[in-house]
Amino acid sequence: MHPDHIRARCREELRARRMRFTSARLSIMDTLGASTGHLSAAEIHHRISTAGGHLNLSTVYRTLDRLTESGLVHRLPGQAQVTYGLAVEPHHHAVCNRCGTIQEIPAPALADALRATAKAIAFRPESVVVTGLCPACQA
Amino acid sequence: MHPDHIRARCREELRARRMRFTSARLSIMDTLGASTGHLSAAEIHHRISTAGGHLNLSTVYRTLDRLTESGLVHRLPGQAQVTYGLAVEPHHHAVCNRCGTIQEIPAPALADALRATAKAIAFRPESVVVTGLCPACQA
DNA sequence: TTTCGTGCAAATGGTTTGCAGTGGC
DNA sequence: GCCACTGCAAACCATTTGCACGAAA
Numbered sequence: 001m002h003p004d005h006i007r008a009r010c011r012e013e014l015r016a017r018r019m020r021f022t023s024a025r026l027s028i029m030d031t032l033g034a035s036t037g038h039l040s041a042a043e044i045h046h047r048i049s050t051a052g053g054h055l056n057l058s059t060v061y062r063t064l065d066r067l068t069e070s071g072l073v074h075r076l077p078g079q080a081q082v083t084y085g086l087a088v089e090p091h092h093h094a095v096c097n098r099c100g101t102i103q104e105i106p107a108p109a110l111a112d113a114l115r116a117t118a119k120a121i122a123f124r125p126e127s128v129v130v131t132g133l134c135p136a137c138q139a
Numbered sequence: 140m141h142p143d144h145i146r147a148r149c150r151e152e153l154r155a156r157r158m159r160f161t162s163a164r165l166s167i168m169d170t171l172g173a174s175t176g177h178l179s180a181a182e183i184h185h186r187i188s189t190a191g192g193h194l195n196l197s198t199v200y201r202t203l204d205r206l207t208e209s210g211l212v213h214r215l216p217g218q219a220q221v222t223y224g225l226a227v228e229p230h231h232h233a234v235c236n237r238c239g240t241i242q243e244i245p246a247p248a249l250a251d252a253l254r255a256t257a258k259a260i261a262f263r264p265e266s267v268v269v270t271g272l273c274p275a276c277q278a
Numbered sequence: 279t280t281t282c283g284t285g286c287a288a289a290t291g292g293t294t295t296g297c298a299g300t301g302g303c
Numbered sequence: 304g305c306c307a308c309t310g311c312a313a314a315c316c317a318t319t320t321g322c323a324c325g326a327a328a
Contacts, residue, residue, distance in 0.1 A: 020281095024283075040317090055285095056284065056286070057318090058284085058285075058286080058319075059283080061317090062284080063283085075236070077216040079214075079221070080316090081316095082218070094257070094264075105257075105262075106260075110253065113249050113251070113252035113253075114252075117249045121233065121244065123244075123269065123271055123272070124271045125270070126271040127270050127271070128268070129268040131266050131267075131268065132265040135262065158307085158308095159306095163309070179292090180292080180293080181292080194309085194310095195311070197293085197309085197310075198308080198309050200294070201308080201309080205308095219292080
């Protein structure tokens with residue numbers, strides 16, 4: 001996603017929720033936007049540091065919490081640690097039970113079935129995580 | 140699942156993998172079989188203790204690892220802790236992002252779409268976790 | 279100026295590990 | 304008897320929390 005677009009969206013969403021637009025929030029959104037996959041809190045912190053930024057790890061955690069609550073960021077529990085990604089749109093993942101690799105799933109087929117199934121139990125779905133074995137680990 | 144059936148299956152699977160049939164493994168399998176939902180390591184440990192059994196918590200973890208590797212048990216990463224359940228068959232769950240409640244999803248519709256989608260990326264699916272908001276938390 | 283957000287450091291708690299002893303095969 | 308498995312206690316490490324300072328509105 002384009003940095004300017006992220007900045008704009010971030011500002012807008014934060015304002016809508018009466019949350020302040022801070023550099024911590026922006027740099028985390030930027031970092032997530034610059035990454036193709038999901039990142040852990042530690043990875044985000046590391047990337048910001050490497051890029052010359054400065055942000056305390058506990059602030060990363062707190063900020064991710066707020067952003068998750070606000071719906072800007074999406075949380076994905078993993079085997080050992082939680083990872084985060086920009087909440088772009090219904091976003092489906094395949095997580096390998098052995099090596100932990102996360103890959104995106106092209107959603108269309110799944111989306112319809114999901115909607116129907118979720119409706120049956122009054123559940124409002126945000127994303128689907130399929131766990132199993134990735135191609136490499138099937139050996 | 141019936142205790143005798145569990146015991147038999149446990150013995151059989153363990154033997155097939157040259158793993159020993161121990162009381163720790165059996166009591167964990169029993170505990171999981173007696174529960175309708177998934178349980179955390181701590182809950183399993185607590186239930187065994189309450190039932191008069193004795194099993195060290197670290198043994199519970201190690202045993203669950205081995206059983207998971209063996210495919211007897213199924214691991215489900217949650218927000219704060221990992222939970223485990225008997226690996227009975229493609230098993231689908233809806234996990235609430237807010238309260239963490241796990242509910243089962245009647246699978247049929249989802250299962251077909253899943254199979255097709257997974258095949259496209261050569262992923263071998265074991266289970267599907269839908270995250271979102273449960274009915275109670277949609278308020 | 280009033281809150282809300284952040285840095286820092288210490289605490290928390292689920293999970294892992296080293297080592298010595300025990301039980302399955 | 305051999306070696307995988309277990310108990311115990313200590314270590315680990317991701318995440319959380321308390322408090323005081325600093326910055327957004």
